[in-house]
Amino acid sequence: MSETELVSRPAPPSIWHMYRAMVGVGIVCGLLIVTAFQVTRPIIERNKAEALQKAIFHVLPNASTSATYRLDESGGFLVLEGKGVGAELVYAGYDDNHELMGLAVEAQGMGYQDVIGVIYGYSFAEEAIIGIQVLESKETPGLGDKIESDPEFLENFERLDVSLRDDLSEMANPIVPVRHGEKTHPWEVDGITGATISSVAIADILNRSAQYWMPRIRSHLSDFQGDFQGEE
Amino acid sequence: MAKPGKTLEIRTSPHILSGYSVDTIMFNVVLALLPITAFAVFAFGLAGLLTLSMALASCVLTEHLICRASGKPTTIGDWSVTITGLLYGLTLPPSLPLWMVAVGGVICVAMGKAMFGGLGYNTFNPALVGRAVLQAAFPVALTTWIPSFGAGRFSSLPSSTLTLPFTEPTVDAITSATPLALWKFSQEATATGDLALGFTSGSVGETSSVLILLGGIYLIARNMMNWRIPVSIFGAVAVLSGALHLMDPARYASPVLMLFSGGLMLGAMFMATDMVGSPMTSRGCYLYGALIGLVTVVIRTWGGLPEGVMYAILLGNAVTAHLDRWTRLTVFGTRGKEAAT
Amino acid sequence: MPSESLWTIFINASLVNNFVLAYFLGICPFLGVSSKLETATRMGGAVTFVMLVSSVCAFGIQLLLVAIDAPYLKLISFIAVIASTVQLVEMFIKKVSPALFRALGIFLPLITTNCAILGLALFQTNKGYSFVQCIVYALGAGAGVTRARVLMAGLREKLELAEVPDVTKGTAMALMIAGLLSVTFMGFGGLGG
Amino acid sequence: MAATSKSSTDEFIKGLWKENPVFVQVLGMCPVLAVSNTAMNALAMGLATAFVLIMSNIAVSSLRNFIPKQVRIATYILIIATFVTVVDYVIQAVSLDLYKALGAFISLIVVNCLILGRAEAFASKNTVARSVMDGLGMGIGFAFALFCLGAVREILGSGSLFGAQLFHDAFQDWVVMILPSGGFFTLAAWLLLFNWLEQRKERKAKSDEATTLALGKEAV
Amino acid sequence: MRPMRLLGLKTFRHGVHPPESKDETSGLAIRQFPFAPLLIVPLVQHMGAPSLPVVEEGQEVHRGQQIARADGFMSVSMHAPASGLVRRIALAPSISGRMVPAVYLEPFPGSTQEIEEGTPCPLDTASPDEIIAAIQDAGVVGLGGAAFPTHVKLKIPEGKFVDTLIINGVECEPFLTTDHRVMLEQSGDIFMGIRYLLKVTGAQKVIIAVEANKPDAAAHLREAFPGDLDGSVEVLPVKYPQGAEKMLFSALLGREVPSGGLPLDIHALCCNVATAAQIGHLLPRGQGIQERVITVTGPAVKRKGNYRIPIGTPLRFLLEHVGVEEDVNRVFLGGPMMGAAVSSLEISITKGTSGVTAFTDSAAERTHSQVYPCIRCSYCVDACPIFLNPSLLGMLAANEEFSTMAEEHNLMDCFECGSCSFVCPSHIPLVQHFRAAKDAVRKAKAGAA
């Protein structure tokens, strides 16, 4: 604030005047804010839920309903009740027959410019990642942002192998990035020419997240298959 | 007997000058750049020739027109803009569309030089300003490389070179990775001989380390270049990358690869040494060189880009004013005084 | 992202995503920065200090707001609390160390509510940083702002003696330099990874 | 009556051009640069700022006799922060995507010196009507400037305007324009243009003066 | 320790290497110059107050007779350069362009020009104060260029002392060879002068400094060096401005004269060889200075040489006598590095004139070249022996920031050696800027006081 004038004035108004002004303005302002908040809150929450839902259905193409689960201290998963502040969440997707299709998981990591946030879909049937959507990225337009749109790159995630070893303790093969055109295994991510860093970043984010989640999810598969919890 | 003293000129001493003048210095730099230019044309054929010519022409023309527009006599005669044009051309990928080359040339001179008041006042290296802004504008085109010594280089052009203005270049099938990119993204080291002699892909003029060194040594020998700058850059790069390489040779490139690849040689010899953007004191030059070397290694090793010399030099230019201030010489006879007061 | 390492946070805030040159925060003082290097340095110190104070404040407020479930008071309380805390700290410094006050004090009131300070508070909250992460973030951002200003001051000092054409004098020139510095800092892209 | 309406039109006009907050006063630079990477973002930001500006001008000018001088800055900030919070929620409700693009800069309108500056320098001393005109002028001037920046950056940087593709498919985007440095360069270019126009006008005025002087001399 | 020191080479840091151009005159023995038909002897040939004339218009004087006396301590006597008639005592032009009082003396055509003997000042019996008075009476000023009254320099204030006397035979200025010839031809006078100087100053040691381009002079002085004197002849590498006393102290003694201070602050004192020779020659005879050795040279001069020229000889007469090229267009009193360009040939030779150099148009072409903006090449920074930043000072001067120059960038320490201008590839007239700036600063100070 460049405008901080400190001119002394001859007759200061009484303290009462100042309190009256501050409190009066404060009350009016408070009312305004609370009104705006109350009016917009339902709309905003609906918007947010819709956006999340859309993303989940995007990465789990066959799902039509979803439910949010939270990782319990015991290592199992429970349906989320209330707000999930601070909890580790996964989203289960179900098809029209209320069959569990897979899980959607959010993950983040450093990209070329700033943090990249993604959500990816995991298919139980295929033991693979079957879809991915970038939620947050500041990668260079026309270069790094190809991770969001490049069809060849996105092809990687139509079936990216994340199967576990037999003892379910670890992934059989880590997800690894390779140079463009050199993909030979289903667990490799074929990079984008000219945006190697961003594509490597995606592979790393997925790898770290999958290493963490896959053993936990697989060993508590039954948690998700309980009663149907999904919402349209 | 002649009656002397009819038309005596008076000016203040000294009445003799050393004989160096700005245009002689600049012209000698152009001379030192010629072998590099010739090799560039030899290595990249028509594409190299066209890139260099367009770079030179756009820089010189811009300078001329700006002088004209501001009603001043043209300054292209001092050769400095020729250096800018040549060096700018030498730092470009050989397959760059010519329209982009021209745009960058205008940026070099208009934004890098004229805007600050012309020769001597530009705070950043004009050639690098042009290249850096161009790289920010067209990052893909500026990181697409073709192999040197391609078979048909004198008879055909990469398809991207003649791309219509303002359209996206079509990428050639035969792109190739630079030695640094090879190392960064697949840990493949390039043979030292190839590096030194320039049988690698890269910018038009950065590949032939030996010729660059020779040109630099010529200028140093004629005292037209400050040897402290390249020496401290090379020193910093060698020491740092050497230490890293010793720690983990598989992860960190060897000092030889670091020194002889990418734009380091050209940058250290011809661009960091641009007097206008470098410090004036010897100690300042050592620090400036060390900073450039350090930043180069850091960007190459841990940064997102395979090459960082350009950014390192621009950063060096930005801190030059501070280096000059911190390394001010102690004026004769003030040593004790400063301590006392 | 609570998982970011402290080093990454610091490098990002100070180099890659420099508050001034990449996030456009605190531009007005950056453009208005005097060409006196010393002032720029001390001002940078003052900004870093205020950033630290406001970072701590914002962390506390956020805890409180979550507890009472009143997210709509975020902006107002950030502004109010940061401004008054800085005022208090200023008075405290004046009492305790007149020398430090002379070095930093005169800048404090001017800085209290510029966008870099508020931006820092908002960003750290959005990112959900822990207390230690917040501190490191504030230090990194402060270092970045200081570096940008110090570089700018040096360049301006140099340009004061140059024969700059009339059209480019003033803010236009400052913006051009800022743009070139921003391009230069792009070289650090990917460092935080 | 005629006189007042005329002068409040003047209050409106001045913000558009002669005292344009961005191009002439160089105020509130951060949002100007940060969210002007597309015309849409720029316009949305401009309108949001204009809204806050007008509302706070109204509030401040109508309360101007009620607020003691000592606490006026604090009160103004309170008022501004309130309107900003309102705008923040409204934009979230209207479009999450827009909200994401504008990011924290909506909240940062609070500290935009333009708003506090107008509150302090104008609204606190003028009638509600005139303050509205001032707010409208400044706000629209600000939005207009933002739009100028956003349009240039979007056209060159993405080849489109308001998301509509302008050129053929193969248009080469100038990525730099949407990067931070492009913001600096574009604003610098606009200021250069303004400087140049201004100086040309001055020079012309001077040469006109000179010719009249010369003519006057001849006449003598 | 600098590499130079480690190599055993005594010299100072920075400096330049202008072409020496001394070969044409260094081998030529000193020759007596004829009397001009009218000698004009200015009464201000030194730094300080003008001397007061003691002769009248129309009076006849003897060669060597005192014609003016010192006006106070900061002043010296003046002696008649020839036997003749005082025509007028009136104003005459000087090198600075100002008119100064002068004695117009018409030598008698047929006179033998015997020099008048005075009261000798015996080395053995005279006290230091008597020697100082004798030096003042002899009209001795520094012949190294500054023409500072030597007796003033020799008056050591209470509480100060001098341990080393340095005799400056460096002559680093290109073209000039006077000191060289004096060292070869007047070593007796020099050592006699040294004895007087040692006695006055109380110094124990004397060092005669000679540059490596005068090996014959160094060898000759070494040979002639009296066994009873404690001291040596030191040969220094050739570099300009080695002859400046600050540089000499730093090269020979490793001591730096403090900024704004005097050599006395580092217990040293420096005299030019010719000054020493004059003292050694004049004091035993009780005479005063009426002539000095001057190198007349330069591309435009036909009969170059080292001449013993009467004080007051008009420049026009001098040049006509040695013959100059048709197209001569620049004449300097002194050498080309520090010498002052003359605007009129009507001025006359003074005690401070160590050389006259004349150039033709073609020889001076280079100096006419275009001026470019400073390209920050740092040549000047590497040249300045005072470690100033001439580039920065030059830009500040162009912006008329004189007080910044003086207060923050040590402008007043610049001694105008010209090294910076000499090397500047942009041909920026740095020294000219600095002189103007120093003047402005002094004026501002005087105005404020």
Ligand SMILES: Cc1cc2nc3c(=O)[nH]c(=O)nc-3n(C[C@H](O)[C@H](O)[C@H](O)COP(=O)(O)O)c2cc1C
């Ligand atoms: C202005 C600019 C922006 C860049 N942005 C990105 C980016 O967003 N993502 C990325 O992976 N690399 C980015 N880069 C890095 C280079 O394109 C880098 O050379 C490339 O990632 C190397 O990949 P390659 O081996 O396929 O050529 C950028 C480079 C520049 C100069």
Ligand SMILES: Cc1cc2nc3c(=O)[nH]c(=O)nc-3n(C[C@H](O)[C@H](O)[C@H](O)COP(=O)(O)O)c2cc1C
């Ligand atoms: C390639 C090259 C390397 C040099 N290396 C050194 C050196 O290591 N140390 C040094 O003092 N001078 C070196 N010089 C000489 C310097 O350029 C310079 O002449 C000298 O340092 C000036 O010293 P002065 O200022 O004391 O006369 C080198 C010159 C060249 C051309």
Ligand SMILES: Cc1cc2nc3c(=O)[nH]c(=O)nc-3n(C[C@H](O)[C@H](O)[C@H](O)COP(=O)(O)O)c2cc1C
């Ligand atoms: C740049 C410069 C160069 C000088 N060169 C010489 C020189 O070559 N020989 C000399 O005797 N004095 C030279 N002087 C003068 C000396 O500094 C010093 O004043 C002189 O030797 C003292 O002796 P004097 O008083 O007997 O003349 C030079 C002075 C300056 C400032």
Ligand SMILES: Cc1cc2nc3c(=O)[nH]c(=O)nc-3n(C[C@H](O)[C@H](O)[C@H](O)CO)c2cc1C
């Ligand atoms: C040793 C040397 C190196 C130079 N390097 C550059 C350079 O890298 N880029 C450039 O534009 N000009 C360069 N120049 C030319 C000149 O200094 C440049 O045009 C100025 O920066 C323009 O003010 C160089 C000149 C010399 C003497």
Ligand code: SF4
């Ligand atoms: S308000 Fe303070 S920090 Fe900002 S520009 Fe002014 S003095 Fe600097």
Ligand code: SF4
């Ligand atoms: S409040 Fe923000 S926008 Fe306004 S002057 Fe201060 S720093 Fe600049």
Ligand code: SF4
């Ligand atoms: S003239 Fe002055 S500034 Fe130049 S070199 Fe000599 S002492 Fe240094």
Ligand code: SF4
């Ligand atoms: S020598 Fe001349 S051009 Fe070089 S830095 Fe000094 S003043 Fe500038």
Ligand code: FES
């Ligand atoms: S500092 Fe001015 S709007 Fe941010």
